[in-house]
Amino acid sequence: MIARVRSRPEWQFFTVLPRASAPLAALWWLLLLTRGALPALFALAMGHLVGTVQHSGELAAPLTGVGITFVLMQVLMPIHQAVSSNLGSRVAAWLNDELAGACVDPPGIGHLEDPGLAEDLEVAREFDRGQTGPPMYLNVDFIAGSLVELFGGIACAVVLFNFTWWAPIVLLVAWGSTHWLLRESGVWRDRNTDEVRSAQRHASYAYQLAVDPEPAKELRLFGLADWAVERFTERRRRLFSLQHEATRLREQPLAWSLLVVAVGNGLVFWALASAALDGRIGLDALITNAQLAIGVSMVAFGGLNWSLDGASAPVAAVQRLRPAMAPRGALVMNPSPVAAVPGDLRIRDLTFAYPGATRKVFDGLDLTIPAGTSLAVVGRNGAGKTTLAKLLCRLYDPDSGAIEVDGKDLRDLSVDAWREQVTAVFQDFIRFELPLRDNVAPAGAKDEDILAALRDAGADGLAELSTPLAKGYDGGTDLSGGQWQRVALARALCAVREGAGLVLLDEPTAQLDVRGEATVFDRILAATRGVTTILISHRFSTVRHADRICVLEQGRVIELGGHDELMALDGRYRTMFDLQARRFTAETDEEGLTYDVL
Numbered sequence: 098m099i100a101r102v103r104s105r106p107e108w109q110f111f112t113v114l115p116r117a118s119a120p121l122a123a124l125w126w127l128l129l130l131t132r133g134a135l136p137a138l139f140a141l142a143m144g145h146l147v148g149t150v151q152h153s154g155e156l157a158a159p160l161t162g163v164g165i166t167f168v169l170m171q172v173l174m175p176i177h178q179a180v181s182s183n184l185g186s187r188v189a190a191w192l193n194d195e196l197a198g199a200c201v202d203p204p205g206i207g208h209l210e211d212p213g214l215a216e217d218l219e220v221a222r223e224f225d226r227g228q229t230g231p232p233m234y235l236n237v238d239f240i241a242g243s244l245v246e247l248f249g250g251i252a253c254a255v256v257l258f259n260f261t262w263w264a265p266i267v268l269l270v271a272w273g274s275t276h277w278l279l280r281e282s283g284v285w286r287d288r289n290t291d292e293v294r295s296a297q298r299h300a301s302y303a304y305q306l307a308v309d310p311e312p313a314k315e316l317r318l319f320g321l322a323d324w325a326v327e328r329f330t331e332r333r334r335r336l337f338s339l340q341h342e343a344t345r346l347r348e349q350p351l352a353w354s355l356l357v358v359a360v361g362n363g364l365v366f367w368a369l370a371s372a373a374l375d376g377r378i379g380l381d382a383l384i385t386n387a388q389l390a391i392g393v394s395m396v397a398f399g400g401l402n403w404s405l406d407g408a409s410a411p412v413a414a415v416q417r418l419r420p421a422m423a424p425r426g427a428l429v430m431n432p433s434p435v436a437a438v439p440g441d442l443r444i445r446d447l448t449f450a451y452p453g454a455t456r457k458v459f460d461g462l463d464l465t466i467p468a469g470t471s472l473a474v475v476g477r478n479g480a481g482k483t484t485l486a487k488l489l490c491r492l493y494d495p496d497s498g499a500i501e502v503d504g505k506d507l508r509d510l511s512v513d514a515w516r517e518q519v520t521a522v523f524q525d526f527i528r529f530e531l532p533l534r535d536n537v538a539p540a541g542a543k544d545e546d547i548l549a550a551l552r553d554a555g556a557d558g559l560a561e562l563s564t565p566l567a568k569g570y571d572g573g574t575d576l577s578g579g580q581w582q583r584v585a586l587a588r589a590l591c592a593v594r595e596g597a598g599l600v601l602l603d604e605p606t607a608q609l610d611v612r613g614e615a616t617v618f619d620r621i622l623a624a625t626r627g628v629t630t631i632l633i634s635h636r637f638s639t640v641r642h643a644d645r646i647c648v649l650e651q652g653r654v655i656e657l658g659g660h661d662e663l664m665a666l667d668g669r670y671r672t673m674f675d676l677q678a679r680r681f682t683a684e685t686d687e688e689g690l691t692y693d694v695l
């Protein structure tokens with residue numbers, strides 16, 4: 098039973114409050130309980146005042162009592178609201194910290210690409226954007242208001258026991274039954290069904306398509322602007338209709354609620370009236386008890402379930418994500434890892450499938466890359482080239498087989514030490530909104546190394562090292578796609594200068610112009626001489642410069658050798674090479690410069 102209560106999202110929400118801010122949570126509860134007690138105190142104070150007037154007593158004390166209670170009722174509400182929104186913001190910040198930690202802590206990246214966690218990730222990422230419900234600072238305020246009413250109603254009922262034992266019970270049951278009778282009506286219970294979450298995801302994706310700058314070009318070019326808006330409208334309408342379906346009032350339960358409430362109140366007020374008429378209670382008690390009976394109604398309806406549901410869902414999602422993500426992003430860890438040393442790389446009988454995928458990307462891959470040599474990896478889209486780079490970075494571990502460095506299994510090496518040996522330019526490299534210096538050397542390096550790396554990448558003179566690479570910052574600038582790629586290349590080349598022994602280049606020159614590609618690649622080769630370099634590219638003019646080339650297909654290496662060797666073999670490599678070569682004819686540009694095109 099206790100375990101079941103503890104596993105409820107609502108319980109998890111309340112346990113998060115003190116973790117977000119212990120003093121604010123304590124103040125929030127104190128204000129909540131005080132405000133909850135005030136309606137009952139006010140009823141008592143009013144009764145006392147009327148009794149004093151009746152008996153011509155001294156009015157100063159009872160008037161002060163009424164005044165203080167009234168002022169507190171007025172003053173504590175805005176204070177509580179301020180505390181609530183502050184606490185709500187702290188809860189949001191705590192959840193964001195937790196989520197960031199859950200995402201970043203695992204050494205691998207399987208947890209971020211696992212489709213089974215996508216729903217929870219969506220709820221946890223989106224909860225405070227106001228797209229799927231009120232943001233947390235508003236929700237905590239709603240919850241506070243609803244709880245004050247609930248406690249206020251219960252406090253009135255407790256004091257009403259003074260009149261008769263059955264009246265508070267009848268009223269609590271009558272007003273409380275509205276929660277149960279109207280559970281299908283006033284509360285959006287189906288907030289977290291698969292259908293709702295899917296509608297939310299579609300609606301928020303359509304919204305991003307419409308408002309984000311990245312899709313803006315193609316939306317306009319392909320005449321999709323109206324389509325994006327319609328799609329958003331349609332998905333939102335679907336979401337709203339699900340909400341409406343789950344929240345609209347049902348006639349029958351409403352009629353039952355009215356009947357139960359009318360009967361309960363009729364009984365209690367009839368008992369009050371007859372007690373007053375019989376002289377069993379005086380005017381003061383009548384006024385007090387009538388106010389208390391009215392006060393009990395505060396336990397009814399209310400948006401407590403709704404707001405609590407909205408606030409608890411992301412809390413529960415974040416709490417679920419941490420333990421679920423950790424194993425999915427985990428790597429095999431040797432308790433006494435060996436220091437990483439650059440050496441020959443050997444991929445042995447390697448099998449790998451992405452989490453949740455049925456198709457294996459690699460099935461018995463064998464490949465050896467001697468230390469200090471360059472290897473180009475070619476193959477069709479989806480052949481597994483980028484996946485190979487991820488495995489070499491140890492972002493994933495193989496399902497079976499092994500990657501060995503100098504005869505040592507990668508899983509026996511310290512992950513951090515191995516990653517210090519590796520540098521990469523991925524297709525979707527990071528564009529830090531930071532100065533050029535930090536973009537080239539995020540972990541820091543001497544300015545002379547940074548400048549030399551920029552020179553090697555053909556990015557010298559791009560900007561001052563201190564220039565922020567994003568508009569919107571003082572003195573900031575944005576770069577073209579090709580310029581950004583040169584910065585990413587400089588980042589890898591700078592890491593080589595700082596000691597990296599393995600360079601992975603995944604389409605490193607895809608966005609460079611032909612002249613840039615030819616000259617930059619020559620410089621890259623010079624800068625990475627003596628370092629193991631793995632180049633993934635569809636550009637055969639670049640690929641041909643590698644010491645060896647391997648062709649990946651169906652998760653295995655089908656051809657391996659130097660450019661001339663593979664051309665002579667007249668196999669898949671030659672077919673691909675010839676196909677591309679037919680599209681290139683010019684070798685000199687208008688300035689008479691010769692490029693190494695196919």
Ligand SMILES: Nc1ncnc2c1ncn2[C@@H]1O[C@H](COP(=O)(O)OP(=O)(O)OP(=O)(O)O)[C@@H](O)[C@H]1O
Pocket residue numbers: 210451452454458476477478479480481482483484485
């Ligand atoms: N995160 C992922 N989750 C599940 N499957 C994935 C994931 N990333 C890639 N895949 C699948 O793994 C296979 C290999 O993908 P990979 O990106 O390694 O191919 P690639 O050879 O680099 O392709 P390209 O030439 O298009 O860059 C593809 O079938 C792809 O659909």
